[in-house]
Amino acid sequence: MKMRLVRLTVFFAAIMLLTAIYFNTSAQKAATQETGAQLAVALNEVVQLARAGEWDAVSDKSAQLSGSLRKSCGQAGRTDGMFLMCGIAVLYMVVVFVYVYMAILRPFDHMKQFAQKIAQGDLDVPLDYERSNYFGAFTWAFDSMRREITKARACEHEAIENNKTVIATLSHDIKTPIASIRAYAEGLEANLDTTAEKRQTYIRVLMRKCDEVSRLTNDLFLHSLADLDKLKITLERVELGGFLEAAAAELAAEKNDVRFQKPPFAAVAEADKNRLLQITENLINNSRKYAKSVIMIWMTEENGEIGIHFRDYGPGILDEDLPFIYDKFYRGKNCGREQGSGLGLYIVKYIAGQMRGSVFLKNHPDGLEAVVCLPKAGAAKD
DSSP states (O other): OHHHHHHHHHHHHHHHHHHHHHHHHHHHHHHHHHHHHHHHHHHHHHHHHHHHTOHHHHHHHHHHHHHHHHHHHHHHHHHHHHHHHHHHHHHHHHHHHHHHIIIIIHHHHHHHHHHHHHHTTOOSSOOOOOTTSTTHHHHHHHHHHHHHHHHHHHHHHHHHHHHHHHHHHHHHHHHHHHHHHHHHHHHHHTTOOOSHHHHHHHHHHHHHHHHHHHHHHHHHHHTTTSOGGGSOOOOEEEEHHHHHHHHHHHHHTTTOOEEEOOOSSOOEEEEOHHHHHHHHHHHHHHHHHHTOSOEEEEEEEETTEEEEEEEOOSOOOOTTTGGGTTSTTOOOTTOTTOOOOSOHHHHHHHHHHHTTOEEEEEEETTEEEEEEEEEBTTOOOO
C-alpha cells in the first residue's frame, strides 16, 4: 500500500508539471507570435510617420509600443506565477503523503510485524500504545491480547506441573499402605498370627490398607487430569486422641517403634481423617527411614490450635536445608543412600494447609521434631 501511494503521488505530480509546462509553452508561443505581429505593424507605422514628418504622431505611437512591451512582460510574469502555483500543489501532495505515511502506514506496518511475531510464538515483545496515531486503541487491544496469551500459557504450564505433582504425590502415598500390606502378609506367612484374635487383627489391617490403596488410586485417577488444588479435603470434627492412638498402634505393628502419649485435654480438631492419616504415615515413615529410632507422638494446645508433635532421635535435617525442605522433589544433603522422591514433607505441608493448618520443623541436638498445627473445633480461623 505504501508503494502504491508513492506511485500515485509521483504520477499526479508529473501530470501537474507536464500540464503546466504545456500550457506555459503554448501561451508563450501564442503571445510571442501576437506580440511580434503587433510590433512589426507598430514599427512600420512609426517609420511612415517619421518620413511624413509627423513627430507628434511618432511620439504617441512610441508610447503605445512601449505599453505593448510592458503588457508582454506582464504575461511572462503570469506564466511564472503558474509555475509557482504548480510547485505549491506538488509540495502539498508530498506533505499529505508524509502525513498519511506517519499517521497510518507506519503504525499499520508495526501492527503487521507484531502480528507476525505473535503468530511465530514470540510473546516477549510489547506493542507500545501511541495516542497520536489512528490505531492507538487497536495497538492497546493487540498488546492486551499478547498479555492474555502469555498469562494463559503460564497457567497452562502451571496446570501441567500441578498434574505431575498430584500424580507423583498420590503415587508416593500409595507406597505406605502397600508397605504395611507386605509387612502383615509376611507376618501371616511366618505364622505370627498365633491366636485367632491376632489373625483377625492382621486380616482387618490388610483389608483396611487395601481400602486405603483403593481410595488413593481413585484419587490418582480423579486427579490425573486435575489441578493440585482440587484434591478433595472434607473437614469434620475429629477426636485426635483416639484417632492418633489407633493410627500409631496400627503403624507400629510388630516394630513397636512408635510411642503415643494421650493428651490430658479434649483434643477435637477440624480435619480430614484420611488426609490426617496420610500426614501421620508420611512423618512416621520418614523417621523410620532416616532416623531409625523410636518415634514419640504427643499433643499440645495453644491459641485455638492443637499441635501434633512427632519426635525422633536421628541426625535431623541440616540447617541449610530447612528453608527448602518443603519444596517439591527436594532432599536433604544428609539423606545418605536412602531412596526417596523428596515429596514426603511437601505432601505434609500441602495437606495441612488445605485443612487450614500448618507444619514446621524443629532441629534438636539429638533429633528432629515435626509439629502439625490444626484448628481446634469451633475456634475462629483468620
